Amino acid sequence: MSELFFDPAFLLGELGLAALIVVLTLADAFRKPLYQLFNGTTQLSELEYRNRQAGWLTGIGFVIVAALFIYTNKLTGGEPAILLHNSLKAGGGLLIGKLVILIAGILTLLLSIRYTSIESIPGIDYYLLLCFSLLGALTLIAAENFIMLFLALEMMSIPIYAMVGLKRYNPRSDESAIKYLLLGGFSSGFLLLGISFLYGATGSLVISDVLTSLSFPTIELATPQALFGALGLIFLFIGLAFKVSLVPFHAWTPDVYEGAATPITAFMSVAVKLSAFAVILKIFAGSTSFGGFDSILVGMLGFFALITVMYGNSVAIVQTNVKRMLAYSSIAHAGYMALAIAPMTHTVDAAKAVLFYGIGYVAMNMLAFGVLIYLTRQNHYCETLDDLKGVARKFPGAAAMMTIAMFSLAGIPPAVGFVGKIQIFMQLINAHMYITAVIALLFSFVALYFYINVLVVMYMKEPDTDKTIESSHQFPVWVAMAASALLIILLGILPTPLLNWSQQWASILF
Amino acid sequence: MAGQYLPVLLLVIIASFTVGLILLLNALLGPKAKQRNDFPSKYTPFECGSDMLEDNNKRVSIRFYLIALLFILFDLEGILLYPWAVVARSIGTVAYIEILIFIFFLAVAFIYAWRRNALEWR
Amino acid sequence: MDFNIFMYLTYGVLAIVGALGLLIAKHPLRGAMGLLVTMLALAGMYAQLHAHTIAVFQVIIYAGAIMVLIIYFIMLLDIQSQDYIKRFAPLFWLGAPVVAVIVGIFLYKLMQILGSSAGVMSRLSNAPALQSSESYGGMKAFSTSLLTTYTFAFEYVSTLLFAAIVAVIAIVQLDWKGQGHA
Numbered sequence: 001m002s003e004l005f006f007d008p009a010f011l012l013g014e015l016g017l018a019a020l021i022v023v024l025t026l027a028d029a030f031r032k033p034l035y036q037l038f039n040g041t042t043q044l045s046e047l048e049y050r051n052r053q054a055g056w057l058t059g060i061g062f063v064i065v066a067a068l069f070i071y072t073n074k075l076t077g078g079e080p081a082i083l084l085h086n087s088l089k090a091g092g093g094l095l096i097g098k099l100v101i102l103i104a105g106i107l108t109l110l111l112s113i114r115y116t117s118i119e120s121i122p123g124i125d126y127y128l129l130l131c132f133s134l135l136g137a138l139t140l141i142a143a144e145n146f147i148m149l150f151l152a153l154e155m156m157s158i159p160i161y162a163m164v165g166l167k168r169y170n171p172r173s174d175e176s177a178i179k180y181l182l183l184g185g186f187s188s189g190f191l192l193l194g195i196s197f198l199y200g201a202t203g204s205l206v207i208s209d210v211l212t213s214l215s216f217p218t219i220e221l222a223t224p225q226a227l228f229g230a231l232g233l234i235f236l237f238i239g240l241a242f243k244v245s246l247v248p249f250h251a252w253t254p255d256v257y258e259g260a261a262t263p264i265t266a267f268m269s270v271a272v273k274l275s276a277f278a279v280i281l282k283i284f285a286g287s288t289s290f291g292g293f294d295s296i297l298v299g300m301l302g303f304f305a306l307i308t309v310m311y312g313n314s315v316a317i318v319q320t321n322v323k324r325m326l327a328y329s330s331i332a333h334a335g336y337m338a339l340a341i342a343p344m345t346h347t348v349d350a351a352k353a354v355l356f357y358g359i360g361y362v363a364m365n366m367l368a369f370g371v372l373i374y375l376t377r378q379n380h381y382c383e384t385l386d387d388l389k390g391v392a393r394k395f396p397g398a399a400a401m402m403t404i405a406m407f408s409l410a411g412i413p414p415a416v417g418f419v420g421k422i423q424i425f426m427q428l429i430n431a432h433m434y435i436t437a438v439i440a441l442l443f444s445f446v447a448l449y450f451y452i453n454v455l456v457v458m459y460m461k462e463p464d465t466d467k468t469i470e471s472s473h474q475f476p477v478w479v480a481m482a483a484s485a486l487l488i489i490l491l492g493i494l495p496t497p498l499l500n501w502s503q504q505w506a507s508i509l510f
Numbered sequence: 511m512a513g514q515y516l517p518v519l520l521l522v523i524i525a526s527f528t529v530g531l532i533l534l535l536n537a538l539l540g541p542k543a544k545q546r547n548d549f550p551s552k553y554t555p556f557e558c559g560s561d562m563l564e565d566n567n568k569r570v571s572i573r574f575y576l577i578a579l580l581f582i583l584f585d586l587e588g589i590l591l592y593p594w595a596v597v598a599r600s601i602g603t604v605a606y607i608e609i610l611i612f613i614f615f616l617a618v619a620f621i622y623a624w625r626r627n628a629l630e631w632r
Numbered sequence: 633m634d635f636n637i638f639m640y641l642t643y644g645v646l647a648i649v650g651a652l653g654l655l656i657a658k659h660p661l662r663g664a665m666g667l668l669v670t671m672l673a674l675a676g677m678y679a680q681l682h683a684h685t686i687a688v689f690q691v692i693i694y695a696g697a698i699m700v701l702i703i704y705f706i707m708l709l710d711i712q713s714q715d716y717i718k719r720f721a722p723l724f725w726l727g728a729p730v731v732a733v734i735v736g737i738f739l740y741k742l743m744q745i746l747g748s749s750a751g752v753m754s755r756l757s758n759a760p761a762l763q764s765s766e767s768y769g770g771m772k773a774f775s776t777s778l779l780t781t782y783t784f785a786f787e788y789v790s791t792l793l794f795a796a797i798v799a800v801i802a803i804v805q806l807d808w809k810g811q812g813h814a
Binding site for chain 2: 679684685689692693697698700701704705707708709710771772774775776778779780783786787789790791793794796797798800801804
């Protein structure tokens with residue numbers, strides 16, 4: 001792997017996203033001439049026009065950025081490099097991760113267009129914050145030193161704190177925003193404490209240097225260096241576990257997922273989770289073994305992951321609000337992903353299993369939330385199980401989509417969730433953690449109940465009120481739903497390409 | 511190295527000396543209150559001058575929120591210019607380009623705040 | 633005891649006292665003053681560790697700007713409200729002992745590793761950060777590495793602050809008269 005100072009070819013996508021942010025801002029700031037130019041044909045109010053303009057610009061921008069990522073791959077010959085004095089890694093398999101996160105952003109955008117106008121959320125702020133958050137996630141998975149790691153994590157989180165509170169006139173949204181902000185700030189504090197302990201123990205901020213110079217000769221942690229190194233790693237893990245909502249640090253998840261605008265919930269549950277997991281993989285499951293500390297980590301990770309699976313799946317059963325149920329299910333899925341690295345084998349296969357599951361999870365969760373967004377109508381959320389009663393009769397398409405999403409989340413073949421779960425359990429079985437595997441498997445049967453319950457309500461119950469939704473502007477939502485459904489089925493039947501991609505992404509973390 | 515902080519130490523000493531002196535003189539020369547309502551004005555923020563119009567423990571308009579937060583953010587950007595000013599000449603053109611990019615983003619953020627009417631008093 | 637170490641430990645104790653004041657004070661403004669003590673003590677610690685630039689920034693940014701912001705926000709709150717006088721939630725008494733035990737185990741382990749308290753002192757007086765050379769944390773050294781090694785982080789911060797500005801304005805929603813349903 002070569003080390004360069006700066007080669008713009010490697011960062012075309014990120015630079016494109018930054019340019020998009022500037023263009024979005026300036027186009028909205030000086031919108032008057034544009035508005036007059038386009039208003040002759042459309043007769044939109046200025047507010048409506050601003051929403052449209054921001055949406056279109058963001059959409060075109062995201063597609064250009066995606067094209068830039070692919071072009072980068074061609075330009076750099078698929079070879080990764082470390083840029084800017086160990087600030088970022090770029091190129092190679094990392095591009096796959098970046099594309100996946102960008103696709104999550106594009107799906108979020110498609111789901112948002114109608115939702116923001118129903119909720120009268122200011123479009124320009126919404127799309128700008130989405131771009132910032134994406135930029136953060138894209139740099140987070142590429143960060144090579146702890147300074148960039150922290151800055152990128154904040155870049156990813158700060159816009160989301162604001163986006164969660166964008167439904168200003170809804171007290172629940174305000175409540176969830178303040179909860180997320182406070183707990184997120186707290187977790188950033190843990191992360192910083194971890195980073196400073198690691199810096200104190202090793203004298204370096206470059207992640208790979210820190211990991212190689214951390215030495216735990218025995219399990220006893222008998223030197224100050226080992227003690228502070230171990231504490232630093234634990235604090236770092238706590239900070240990241242907040243973002244992926246592993247169990248002792250999950251308390252914000254249900255409230256925030258319920259209160260936030262549904263597309264934001266979808267974005268948070270996939271992009272933030274996936275990129276935070278990429279960082280966990282890089283630090284904890286990377287090629288450098290922690291020696292004596294590994295056995296402590298196996299216990300810690302295994303315990304947290306297992307109680308996460310148990311807690312998430314069992315609490316989800318009693319939820320009557322589908323968004324809340326999906327929040328608990330997302331806690332449980334974080335647990336499954338953490339289970340794959342719990343044996344601390346430091347192999348590419350373990351990282352590959354997590355990334356495969358994470359990428360599959362992007363498609364399934366986007367689809368599940370997409371159906372909820374599709375069914376949302378003016379002055380009425382579609383959130384509770386009662387709202388879903390008899391949906392299959394009125395909207396067979398949406399019900400079919402929900403079926404695919406629920407099957408995949410539950411891990412029923414031929415959906416991609418099934419292949420993902422197999423990958424995870426293979427890791428546990430290879431490491432001879434049979435009891436853990438059996439417990440996790442039992443709880444995924446428990447999970448079947450509440451996923452199937454949604455379908456039962458949709459297909460078997462009588463609709464209790466007359467439900468209609470405006471069919472206008474539903475096209476983007478359909479595109480997003482169809483794309484995710486197609487991905488779920490295709491990757492479930494033919495997982496090989498996705499396995500290769502996650503293999504490439506995983507190998508860059510080593 | 512510690513010598514650099516001598517002015518700070520001097521400032522601390524002079525400040526605490528002055529405050530201590532004033533408090534000491536007050537205690538020595540002022541009338542002694544036996545109980546609280548002997549001199550009610552002793553328990554107001556300013557012992558002399560006009561009386562308070564109203565209690566200050568009340569809420570200030572939320573309008574200040576935006577002003578305060580924007581102040582902090584632009585203030586932080588301003589402070590990051592100090593390190594640049596120190597080494598701009600020794601690093602040369604690269605530093606110049608770096609600060610131009612930095613100020614460019616700052617300027618776009620400023621345009622955003624300005625065109626969203628965040629700088630208006632409302 | 634060396635003067636440097638003495639000052640360092642004094643600042644450390646001051647920082648802890650300030651933090652305790654923040655937690656215990658009933659009136660929010662007194663809590664803010666406790667926080668101010670902590671921040672100034674931290675600046676002192678940075679200066680003792682020869683991180684002079686960080687010490688200056690700590691005073692300018694934290695003890696200056698951020699403290700102004702915090703006092704501003706206390707003024708925005710209704711501090712007569714009973715909610716601010718109630719200090720600890722019932723769960724505090726459950727959580728505090730747990731944290732105390734964890735910190736206790738850590739300190740015990742640390743003392744065990746470092747040996748007796750005399751051993752701690754000798755390690756402290758040999759600590760590289762307290763012995764550093766003249767040029768280590770000065771403005772020039774700091775700025776040079778900020779603008780060369782950490783160039784990207786420097787530029788990234790400007791984008792991050794931009795994001796924060798957008799987030800602040802988005803939350804206020806100035807020119808949007810929207811009435812989403814509750």
